[in-house]
Amino acid sequence: MNDLSPDRDDRIANLKGLGCSRKRVEDARFTQGKGNYVDDIKMPGMLHGDFVRSPYAHARVVSINIDAAMALDGVVAVLTAKDLEPLGLHWMPTLAGDKQMVLADGKVLFQGQEVAYVVARDRYVAADAVELVEVDYEELPVIVDPFKALEPGATVLREDLEGQTSGAHGERRHPNHIFLWEEGDKAATEAVLDEAEVVAEETIYYHRTHPCPLETCGCVASMDKVNGKLTLYGTFQAPHVVRTVASLLSGIEEHNIRVVSPDIGGGFGNKVGVYPGYVCSIVASIVTGKPVKWVEDRMENLMATAFARDYWMKGRISATKEGKITGLHCHVTADHGAFDACADPTKFPAGFFHICTGSYDIPVAYVGVDGVYTNKAPGGVAYRCSFRVTEAAYFIERMIEVLAQELNMDAAELRRINFIRKDQFPYHSALGWEYDSGDYHTAWDKALTAVNYDGLRAEQAERVEAFKRGETRKLMGIGLSFFTEIVGAGPVKNCDILGMGMFDSCEIRIHPTGSATARLGTISQGQGHATTFAQILASEIGISADSITIEEGDTDTAPYGLGTYGSRSTPVAGAATALAGRKIRAKAQMIAAYLLEVHDNDVEFDVDRFVVKGAPERFKTMKEIAYAAYNQAIPGLEPGLEAVSYYDPPNMTYPFGAYICVMDLDVDTGQTEIRQVYALDDCGTRINPMVIEGQVHGGLTEAYAIAMGQEIAYDEMGNCKTGTLMDFFLPTAVETPHYTTDFTETPSPHHPIGAKGVGESPNVGGVPMFSNAVHDAFRAFGLRQSHMPHDHWRIWRIAEGLGLHG
Numbered sequence: 061m062n063d064l065s066p067d068r069d070d071r072i073a074n075l076k077g078l079g080c081s082r083k084r085v086e087d088a089r090f091t092q093g094k095g096n097y098v099d100d101i102k103m104p105g106m107l108h109g110d111f112v113r114s115p116y117a118h119a120r121v122v123s124i125n126i127d128a129a130m131a132l133d134g135v136v137a138v139l140t141a142k143d144l145e146p147l148g149l150h151w152m153p154t155l156a157g158d159k160q161m162v163l164a165d166g167k168v169l170f171q172g173q174e175v176a177y178v179v180a181r182d183r184y185v186a187a188d189a190v191e192l193v194e195v196d197y198e199e200l201p202v203i204v205d206p207f208k209a210l211e212p213g214a215t216v217l218r219e220d221l222e223g224q225t226s227g228a229h230g231e232r233r234h235p236n237h238i239f240l241w242e243e244g245d246k247a248a249t250e251a252v253l254d255e256a257e258v259v260a261e262e263t264i265y266y267h268r269t270h271p272c273p274l275e276t277c278g279c280v281a282s283m284d285k286v287n288g289k290l291t292l293y294g295t296f297q298a299p300h301v302v303r304t305v306a307s308l309l310s311g312i313e314e315h316n317i318r319v320v321s322p323d324i325g326g327g328f329g330n331k332v333g334v335y336p337g338y339v340c341s342i343v344a345s346i347v348t349g350k351p352v353k354w355v356e357d358r359m360e361n362l363m364a365t366a367f368a369r370d371y372w373m374k375g376r377i378s379a380t381k382e383g384k385i386t387g388l389h390c391h392v393t394a395d396h397g398a399f400d401a402c403a404d405p406t407k408f409p410a411g412f413f414h415i416c417t418g419s420y421d422i423p424v425a426y427v428g429v430d431g432v433y434t435n436k437a438p439g440g441v442a443y444r445c446s447f448r449v450t451e452a453a454y455f456i457e458r459m460i461e462v463l464a465q466e467l468n469m470d471a472a473e474l475r476r477i478n479f480i481r482k483d484q485f486p487y488h489s490a491l492g493w494e495y496d497s498g499d500y501h502t503a504w505d506k507a508l509t510a511v512n513y514d515g516l517r518a519e520q521a522e523r524v525e526a527f528k529r530g531e532t533r534k535l536m537g538i539g540l541s542f543f544t545e546i547v548g549a550g551p552v553k554n555c556d557i558l559g560m561g562m563f564d565s566c567e568i569r570i571h572p573t574g575s576a577t578a579r580l581g582t583i584s585q586g587q588g589h590a591t592t593f594a595q596i597l598a599s600e601i602g603i604s605a606d607s608i609t610i611e612e613g614d615t616d617t618a619p620y621g622l623g624t625y626g627s628r629s630t631p632v633a634g635a636a637t638a639l640a641g642r643k644i645r646a647k648a649q650m651i652a653a654y655l656l657e658v659h660d661n662d663v664e665f666d667v668d669r670f671v672v673k674g675a676p677e678r679f680k681t682m683k684e685i686a687y688a689a690y691n692q693a694i695p696g697l698e699p700g701l702e703a704v705s706y707y708d709p710p711n712m713t714y715p716f717g718a719y720i721c722v723m724d725l726d727v728d729t730g731q732t733e734i735r736q737v738y739a740l741d742d743c744g745t746r747i748n749p750m751v752i753e754g755q756v757h758g759g760l761t762e763a764y765a766i767a768m769g770q771e772i773a774y775d776e777m778g779n780c781k782t783g784t785l786m787d788f789f790l791p792t793a794v795e796t797p798h799y800t801t802d803f804t805e806t807p808s809p810h811h812p813i814g815a816k817g818v819g820e821s822p823n824v825g826g827v828p829m830f831s832n833a834v835h836d837a838f839r840a841f842g843l844r845q846s847h848m849p850h851d852h853w854r855i856w857r858i859a860e861g862l863g864l865h866g
């Protein structure tokens with residue numbers, strides 16, 4: 061080999077490819093305040109929209125008087141449902157097969173619902189005009205409890221559906237019922253439960269919460285009446301889907317619509333759905349011929365955009381006396397709010413909740429989910445949730461703890477004896493999934509050893525004794541969680557959104573001087589795609605990640621894709637990226653062989669070049685090959701070096717993890733302190749360990765928030781009690797615990813580079829870990845189940861209820 065050429069290790073290091081903790085390229089602009097978010101977009105003559113929102117959770121809209129608002133200097137228009145009706149836009153379809161009011165049509169169904177849309181010269185005038193719109197309401201009875209909603213004779217919320225006994229997902233058995241969705245063998249499960257030696261039964265509530273991204277939702281719509289082109293900038297997690305929906309709703313041909321997601325300040329699923337603000341802004345721009353901006357404020361975001369969870373999960377789990385699980389039965393009452401606007405793949409009205417058998421080899425199971433309307437904001441699938449996997453993991457990880465209690469067994473051991481074994485993969489679950497790969501026992505043992513589990517249990521037992529002797533008022537909880545995620549929606553054959561199959565894409569152009577631009581159908585909201593997807597490519601095509609620009613989010617340039625949510629970017633677009641890279645490499649091989657005057661099969665790829673087999677001194681670097689692709693006429697080959705790949709994954713990927721925390725809690729104040737958090741994640745092949753660690757830290761912090769204090773709470777009148785950051789707990793660095801991360805690496809057998817997703821894992825596994833720690837602290841005193849969030853007041857009440865205050 062040429063002495064001047066860097067050695068092979070250096071060449072690999074220069075690529076900054078797979079496995080490299082490359083610094084995030086996007087952070088140069090983010091940390092300097094140079095990001096370009098929707099609200100940074102300013103266009104000449106731009107107008108500003110703002111909503112009149114309902115103060116009531118359920119009321120008839122008797123009249124709307126816009127005269128005073130229109131009279132205000134600077135107000136251009138005030139839209140109500142009456143203005144949208146002739147366009148057929150006063151209601152819009154939801155992703156879940158329901159429909160949703162864009163502006164109140166006769167009545168309002170939740171507090172904060174959009175009633176009228178004011179368009180004005182600036183944001184301040186718009187806000188003033190909102191105050192001047194006079195709406196006459198007639199209050200109606202409010203239902204915030206999904207169980208009350210289903211009682212006979214309950215007030216009918218959705219009068220528009222009156223008389224409709226079936227909806228998008230089958231039969232509706234009550235006017236406030238949306239669907240019953242079932243999976244598994246009900247009769248067989250009930251038979252097993254009836255015969256079982258031990259059965260544990262519990263109702264687990266996963267409360268309503270909200271992703272609360274730092275940047276709220278917003279858009280700028282700009283209709284160019286001269287060339288007939290509509291441009292829509294917005295906080296969209298799925299820009300191509302927004303383009304298709306906008307075309308279908310507006311009748312504007314799709315090539316005349318350009319949707320752009322600029323930098324997004326956190327999405328977390330909050331920015332998947334279509335909101336009235338987008339529709340109203342587009343209409344307003346078409347009507348006025350001017351660009352119209354709408355950006356919601358914090359209260360609007362918390363009160364009216366996609367919430368998360370609100371699942372009442374009634375479980376029964378059976379086992380032998382030795383602790384081998386024999387069956388699982390689950391019934392969910394799912395509070396969907398006023399409209400079913402869940403952003404699930406179409407055929408899955410409860411998302412992937414039927415992953416609720418978790419990491420365990422459970423022979424028979426059944427799950428039924430009843431969707432219910434209430435007077436609350438719509439949404440439901442958001443917040444690092446992988447389509448309800450958060451709820452499923454919380455359910456099974458609580459049920460395991462409850463069963464351990466029933467069996468008087470150690471919960472870590474109960475998990476171990478029920479884990480799906482390594483040799484059982486690919487594993488077919490009782491509820492119909494095929495888990496691609498896993499090695500749970502290795503991960504669990506590594507985790508238990510890392511925290512010195514036996515030592516912790518011994519310490520805990522001593523603490524309980526000391527507490528009983530009156531020597532301390534502090535208890536200690538060990539929070540265990542082992543989760544299996546399901547991410548990468550998904551095979552087109554069973555996953556679609558509004559009929560669009562959930563594939564994803566990557567298009568690569570190699571430039572003559574050996575650098576590249578790649579465009580994907582996904583869109584980063586902080587996950588670092590510009591950094592990590594360049595790393596996948598670097599390893600595939602032998603060009604340094606630093607010489608590859610990743611672009612996403614502009615439908616005029618990016619290939620069609622279904623967007624970023626459900627941790628699908630790596631499993632789907634990441635696979636497309638690797639495969640498009642392989643197409644580049646295949647052509648590069650032919651060019652190299654031609655240049656080296658050997659047969660195609662006589663050259664092989666080595667890091668950043670093609671080498672003649674058996675003659676390592678004879679090679680062509682990818683840089684040389686790229687140049688040749690553009691400046692030489694190569695017989696039988698088109699000039700240029702480009703490729704595109706649309707990838708339909710054969711299956712989803714099943715990342716997993718073992719999380720353990722140690723919590724001290726003060727029985728008299730209800731105060732908790734997290735002493736230690738250990739999080740082991742297995743996401744298959746790791747692209748960028750540092751980015752993964754960042755994802756895990758973020759997700760754990762959100763899990764901590766959800767488990768320990770965050771909630772969207774309503775009073776009996778349907779008033780949202782947590783609409784500001786004074787009431788809605790958002791942890792800062794002060795509350796955030798310290799984390800230790802770890803990993804095992806079990807590649808996905810069907811993904812081109814073996815990678816699984818990771819973005820949602822820490823939230824899926826983190827919530828049960830923190831919640832289980834609280835429960836575990838009180839286990840010695842008989843606590844079975846206490847609902848989240850475990851704030852100081854609720855913990856104090858547990859202690860009070862158990863008689864620990866003397």
Ligand code: MCN
Pocket residue numbers: 325326327328329442443444445446585586587588589592593624625626627628629630631743744745746747748749751752755758815816817818819820
């Ligand atoms: N990654 C990796 N190696 C792997 C898997 C992932 O290096 N084996 C990297 C990826 O290349 C990517 C990141 O980790 O840069 C997350 O990848 P992935 O798990 O594929 O998730 P997505 O990119 O599809 O992101 C979606 C996921 C979801 S659904 C929510 S919700 C969430 C999350 O990401 N929202 C986030 N993490 C977030 N992080 C930030 N900063 N902001 C959000 O809004």
Ligand code: CUM
Pocket residue numbers: 297327328329330332441442443444445446447448624625626627
């Ligand atoms: Cu469910 S939150 Mo993420 O899928 O955008």
